[in-house]
Amino acid sequence: DAEITQSPRHKITETGRQVTLACHQTWNHNNMFWYRQDLGHGLRLIHYSYGVQDTNKGEVSDGYSVSRSNTEDLPLTLESAASSQTSVYFCASSVEKSTDTQYFGPGTRLTVL
């Protein structure tokens, strides 16, 4: 069955380190999204991509970057992890642009010490 996966599911890192969270979907969806989930804020959009080589900044993009070299993957990189980036990160994908239903991965819990 087609699916969307995230790895690792849990990660602990130290302030200042570079961290990359992986997102892989097998639906062949053009559109992929990264969100962070924090108490009281719900889900906030970090970056999104509408296709290979396309990336766009979302609401809270500072300190994060993404690259889209193929349809299946949208890795999220924290250039220099900060404690404020401790959060749960969700990746999502959809067929059409953001108006379409988004299907979410299981989430990655990141702790920055």
Add this chain to the structure above:
Amino acid sequence: AQKVTQAQTEISVVEKEDVTLDCVYETRDTTYYLFWYKQPPSGELVFLIRRNSFDEQNEISGRYSWNFQKSTSSFNFTITASQVVDSAVYFCALEGGQNFVFGPGTRLSVLP
């Protein structure tokens, strides 16, 4: 700017009670979409419904129903005869243009 407000942070009900989760949104777009997602204790996000701004018909799906009222910018979600398995955090979301905004969520606890 777009905004989604879910004023109820936490709700507790006893099984079989009906419960309504409120969602109020703000947008300047004339074309937009509204969503509800469920996040059970296991953590995954489950899509429940998508509604576009031109369709104000209420929708019913089993024990779930949604009331969309553009006049009050609300998209409320009602669970009829709640069950323990309905316990979760429920998120309302708004998409307009290229922005996708979630509300802060409402934690629903259904007690046996």
